[in-house]
Amino acid sequence: MANQSSSSSSYPILCASFNQDNSCFAIGTRDGFKIFDSNTGRLCYERGKYVMQVHYSHQICFLLSAIGAFIIVEMLYSSSLLAIVGAGEQPSLSPRRLCLFNTTTGTALRELNFLTSVLAVCINRKRLIVVLQEKTYVYDTNSLAILDTIDTVPNLKGLCAFSPSLDGCFLALPASTVKGSVLVYNVMELHSHCEIDAHRSPLAAMVLSSNGMYIATASEQGTIIRVHLVSEATKQSYNFRRGTYPSTIFSLSFGPSMQHPDTLVATSSSGSVHAFSLGFNINQSYAVIRKVDKVADSIAESVACRATVSIITSSGYFLEYTLSINHQNESSWILEREFNLLTVISEGTINS
Helix, strand or coil: CCEEECCCCCCCCEEEEECCCCCCEEECCCCEEEEEEEEEEEEEEEEEEEEEEEEECCCEEEEECCCCCCCEEEEECCCCCEEEEEECCCHHHCEEEEEEEECCCCCEEEEECCCCCCCCECCCEEEEEEEECEEEEEEEEECCCEEEEECCCCCCCCCEECCCCCCEEECEECCCCCCCCEEEEEECCCEEEEEEECCCCCCEEEECCCCCCCCEEEEEECEEEEEEEECCCCEEEEEEECCCCCEEEEEEECCCHHHHCCCCEEEEECEEEEEEECCCCCCCCEEEEEEECCCCCCCCCCCEEECCCCCECCCCCCEEEEEEECCCEEEEEEEEEEEEEECEEEEEEECC
C-alpha cells in the first residue's frame, strides 16, 4: 500500500509503495510514475514526460510535456496490472477516479469513479479494496463486481492495512476518531472479524503481516507500537517503545516471516528508523545456540560477537541463523540455512 505525501508539498515523490512480495516498488511523481526492481534498483517501467508535436506559425515545434501527477500507484505482484489515481491537477487525472492500467499495452483497462477522493487502494489476486473518507468498497479483482460496502468513521488520511495472503486476507480500518480502535475485516469471507482497542489516542499508522497473523499499530503520540495476534484480538503480544517524546509514525512494516524471525520496522518524523524483533515462534519449536564467536575489536569490525542459532520447528523445518551483536548491544539476524526435515533424502547412515 502506498505512503502518500501531500500533492501540494515540495517533495518530488508524491507516493511510494512496494508490491505484495516486496520484489518491486513504484513511485508517483508530478510527471508520472515509475516502477523499480527492489533487488537491483533497475528501472522496469516509466510513464512520464513525452515529446509533443505542436504546430505554431507554420512551424513544427517539439515540446516536452508530462502526463500529470499521481498520488496512488499500486502493483499486483509483478504483473502488468496497476491501480493508479491522479492528483487532480488535470481533469483527466481526477482523484475521484481509479484507473486499472496495463503496463504492457500502455492503456487503461477499466475506470471506477467515486463521489469523493480515493484515499487508498489495496489489491491482491482476489480482492480490490478502495478506501474513501467514510466508505470502503470491496471488489472482486477479476470481474470488478462490488462485493461489499463498509461504512467507516471519518478517515481523512485513508488509513488502512491489508494482508495479501489468500489464507489470511484481512483488512484493518480505524474504528474510532477519539481513540486507537481498529476494525479487522475478513475480506475473503466478507464479514467483520474483530475490533481491537490498541491505544488511547487516535491511530496514526498500522500494518498487517503478509500472512495476516499480526497487526501492528501506532497512535498519534508515536511513542508506543503495539502488536496483536489477529486470531486473539484481545491479547496483546508485543509492546515496543519507539521513544520518550511524541513523534509522527510515517510507516510500519513487517519482515517476511517465512524467511527469518518476525521483525517490525517503523519510520518517524524524528528522522530515525527503528527495528524491533518479535522473536522466534517457540511454540512447539526447539532452539539451540550452537556456537558463539567473539570478534576482535577493531575500527573495521563493529560486531562484538556472532552466534549460530539452530531451530527445529514443529512443522518440520530446520532453520539456522547467524545472530550478530555489536558493541551497542544492537542485533541483526541472517538466515544461513533452511530445509524441510520431512522431505530431505538420506545420504547415508549414522553408525551407532
